[in-house]
Each structure stands twice: as C-alpha cells, then as structure tokens.
Amino acid sequence: MPSLPEISLRPQILYSCYHSRSSEGEQFVPEHILSFQLAGTLTTFDGNRQQVFREGDLRLSKRNHLVKFSKQPPEHGEFKSLSVTLDQDTLRRFSLEHGYHAAGPPAPDEAVVALPLTPLYQSYLDSLRPYEQLAEASSAGFLALKLREAILLLLNSNPELQNVLFDFSEPGKVDLEAFMSRNFHFNVRLARFAYLTGRSLATFKRDFEKIFQLSPSRWLVRRRLQEAYFLIKEKGRAPSEAYLEVGFEDLSHFSFAFKKMYGVAPSRL
Template identity: 35%
Template sequence: MKENLEVLNYSGIFLSCFSNNHTSCVPTLKDHTLIYLCSGEHTIVENNQKIILKPGESAFVRKNHRLTMFKNYGENGQYKGISITFQRKFLREFFNAQLKHNKSQESITPTHQNVFKLNNTPDLKSLFESLTPYFDSGVEPTKDLIQLKLQEGIHILLKTNMNFYPILFDFTEPWKIDILEFLNENYTYDLSISEIASYTGRSLATFKRDFSKISHLPPQKWLINKRLEAAYETLKSSKIMVNDLYTEVGFKNLSHFQTAFKKKYGFTPASFHKSGSMKG
C-alpha cells in the first residue's frame, strides 16, 4: 500500500501524519529519537522485543541500532506522531555548555538497551502538547524555540532516567554496520547515499571508500542493479503486475524502471511477465 504521508520537519522535530492503514519505516535511526504518539498506533520491533505505543505515550530510541517501526491507523483515527531527534552536534554543544564540569554522572554504567518506553510524566506531556499546534497552524516555530524544546527534551530524559546520560553523551566514533548486509535488507527504501553512509556509521567519504572494496559498481548503480534483480526474480515466481512491482523493489518512476530493466535483460518487464519466460 502506498503511503499517504504528511511530514513537517522543523530542524529535527518531525510532525508526521499517515492517513492510510499501515506503513513501515526505515529500520535504523541515525540520531537518538524521542517519539510521542498523538493518535493511531506506533509499534517498535527490535529483535524479539516489541513496544506498542498508544495515544499519549512516548518512547526513546537509541541511534544506529536495527529496528522496524510500524505506524498504524488506530481506533482513534489516523496516525499522528511527533519525533524529536537529537543530533550529535547539538548534544556536544549541550554537554559543553551545561554538563562538562559535572563529574557526578560520569560513573553511571552504560546500558545496552536500545528502546525505552517512557512513563507518561507531566513534563513529557507538556513538552509535546506545546508542539502539537504546529500540525495545523502552518506557522513554523523559530530556531530559538526549537533549541529550547530540544534542551527541554534532554532535561526531561535525564530527569526520567540517568541511564540516558552515557547514551546521549557518548561521542566516540559510531559502530560501523556491515554495508552489504544493510543494503540487502534496505534496498527498497528511498535513501540517499549520504543517508546510507550515516545509517551504516560512516561519513560519506568513508562509506565510498569502504564500498569500493566490496563492489566495482558505484553505490547508486549497485542499488539499481539489486532492485532490477529483485524485480526479475519476483516476475519469475509471482503474478504481480508491473505497475505494482516497481515501487515494491524501490523504483519511484515506472518509466525509469522499464528502461533500466530492458537495458539489463534485453526485454521489457511487461513482456517477460506476460510470457513467463525470457522471450521478449
């Protein structure tokens, strides 16, 4: 099912609205994220752990760890949610300005937990309710207000659970995710090469260097080739229509898909689908 999605992004604060019944999201977040559900249902799955958010509930998700999020239409209506992302630059500035000389928190033992369902505290409710008017007003909050809300979010998290301290303020180099494993799992998503680099824990330059060691193709051509191979195998084994297939394997444009498919295989996907063989 195609997504009917509206997303407003105010410098790292995302207000999302899905009017269809179901959608899944990219299974890795590149920044620490605080999620609040206004309506609908939000499910977060990591390995064997599943967290289901109902309206008024929130969760914190650690960056650079694999998970899948499902945003669903619920009994109370369409999905509406607010996500606050805490980027590395902001966290470093916050730490240097407010926490650098506070040594009392450095002894906290880091936790390996990646997803936290949070208690519905008055602080959290107040933070997100102050952002909900921007759904409908069309008025963009000022940069100063955004900074204040980000800072408020950090203070609330630290007040809620001090285990967030070593998570938020860990400025070591990120763990690198295996590139091919990530791409084979996520090639259908509309991701830029810069986003893929970030999701796999690399700078763009490092990603390109590492990728050149595992493939003679540039990353974008590798993705197109992977999508075409997936389309070919699907056409061989199912009765799916070409008009439905191209988006499922990651193409945004039907004409581009048809042209690329014929260039690679020598026949169009429609003729292959009709004949059920390699005859074009």
C-alpha cells in the same frame, strides 16, 4: 489528499497530523528523535527489525540510521504524532554543563528503541500541549527548556540511554559487504552510504568494487531487481508495491530495468 504536516511548533518540537489513508516512505535520521504516538499506527523497518507503534506508544529514533516507515491512520480518524528532536548542539551543551558523557560499550545497533510510557513521560507529553499554539518568536525560550527537560527525563527513566545520547562520534568503518546486503533497499545517495560505513566517497567506491566486482550503482540496480523478482514471484507482491520496497524511485524505470534483466515485464511475471 496528500499527507502534509499541519502544525509545526519549531524544528525541534513537531506535532504532525496526516489525513491520507496511509503513507509510506523512508528517511535518514540525522538526530535523535523522541516520539509519542498520539493516534494511528507507525510501522518501522531498519533493515534488521520491524516494529509496530500504536496509540500511546513511545519511541526514540537514534541518529545516523536508515528507516523505512508506514503510517496508518485509525479508522475514520487521523494519524497524529508528537516528535521532539534532540539535536547534537543541544546535547553537547547539556553534556558540558552537567558532565554527562558516553561511558561503556557502544549501544546495540538498533535504529528505533521502544520506551515504556511511564507516568513521568505522560506528564511531559501533557505539559507540551499548551505550547501547541504559541508563535515561535514568543515561545523559543520555553521550548528550549522543554528540550532539556526531555533529556533529563530520558536519563532518569532510561539511564542506559546516556551512551546513546552523548555518543558524538561519527560512524566508524564497518563491514561493507554486510552493511550493503542489509541496506541495499534504502534509496539514498552513494555519499550517504559512504558516510554510514565510515568512508569517504572515493574509498567507499574503491572498497565496494574490490568486494563486489561491480560499481556501487550497477550492483544496487542488480540486487534490487533480484529482490523485486523474489517479492513478485514468490511473495505475490504487485510491481507497484515491490519497486518502492526495493529502493526504486520510479515505476517506469523499474519496469524497464526489470525487463532488460529478466526478459519479461514485472507485470507479466
């Protein structure tokens, strides 16, 4: 059975429940998301670091990051999580009303921050349960208050997150070679790579070809195939696993490209 979210309160506050044995994927995180792990295990990888979140764990996923994830339900159970999205409009209004601003050096460039589940966080989680069955039209005002409560709670429990929550700047220009070498296996459009490296699409393509002597599309295919070869040959991964890990969407396209580059089908490597 495919994994489908069952209960959606509104875009900012979401209860998710998945029935499948496991679910894997990747996503671009456009807004900060505070998440409570209610059941099952979530494994995340941001290109640098792998983290595992189990039942009772709390995390903040930071905006403008790429993340691969694997969701594993508990034995004979369901994967469940609660996510509170702290969008830029809400944070900007909060900043203007309460005078909070990002101050000091930029926060460490990690996509997901593990937070201790303190009694205050637990009380907040418990306070959300009565809203689970409310219709959006009747609960919008209450839920808006819960978003503001989440911001206050984060600032009270983890003051260092002020520099994260109230940094409204867009991604700055970064080392393109280092960024692409770290994130080539994320299956996103070139325009997204350009944005995350602080460039227009035209500038991204121009800078890319100066550094790699190849177009972004050709380099990505070659680099992903090289990584797939390593995973299959040296790590014993099945082609049906490797093609997703390195950023291909389709197994048949991956197999065709692999055989064209290496002269042998990945299944016969």
